[in-house]
Amino acid sequence: MPPYTITYFPVRGRCEATRMLLADQGQDWKEDVVTMDMWMKGDLKASCLYGQLPKFTDGDLTLYQSNAILRYLGRKYGLYGKDDREQALLDVANDGLEDLRRKYLGLIYQNYISFADYNLLDLLLVHQTLAPQCVDDFPLLSAYVARLSSRPKLKAFLASPQHTGLPINGNGKQ
Ligand code: GTS
Secondary structure, eight states: OOSEEEEEOSSSGGGHHHHHHHHHTTOOOEEEEOOHHHHHTSHHHHHSGGGOSOEEEETTEEEESHHHHHHHHHHHTTOSOSSHHHHHHHHHHHHHHHHHHHHHHHHHHSOOOOHHHHHHHHHHHHHHHHSTTTTTTOHHHHHHHHHHHTSHHHHHHHHSHHHHTSOSSTTOOO
16 A cells, blocks of 8 residues: 555645656555545535645645645655755745746636737637638637637627727728
8 A cells, every 4th residue: 555645636636746756756555535425515625624635635634725635745855956045946946936836826717817818819819800710710719709708708799899890991892
């Protein structure tokens, strides 16, 4: 039996760096996979510190927080610098990565829109006006146009005379 167990959802998510570290250091581990159905029952969540996964065990030691798990394994396998100074610099780098991960998670899971999206949508709609099939062969772009254009307030604006009543350029094309 490997000494380590990773308890997590069936995704790479916040555990893949731990898995990569263990694999690269020649270690085995057990995966305790938690489906959403299991999680929604609530008892595992209630048992977790902070009510979240991942949970990591090394024998009788139980850890939560993905970066604490990485730091623990970093210390254990000599991957945490050679002195306080290097350790501090590694902490700076890892905290920066956490900031980046949070931004990435916001992009994936939240309703993310930026001013550049309006600019891109405008250009794509102009292209579709001039050549209606031009994005049909690009499923991601087509889905992007459909998704943004269906935002309720934007949809109402795009259907309004304020938008449809104006030519796209000085050549009169509408
Ligand atoms: N700071 C924690 C860490 O780094 O471990 C965050 C853990 C976290 O956000 N866990 C999420 C969770 O348990 C899953 S994931 O975002 O890592 O995929 N969500 C379920 C819940 O009920 O909060």
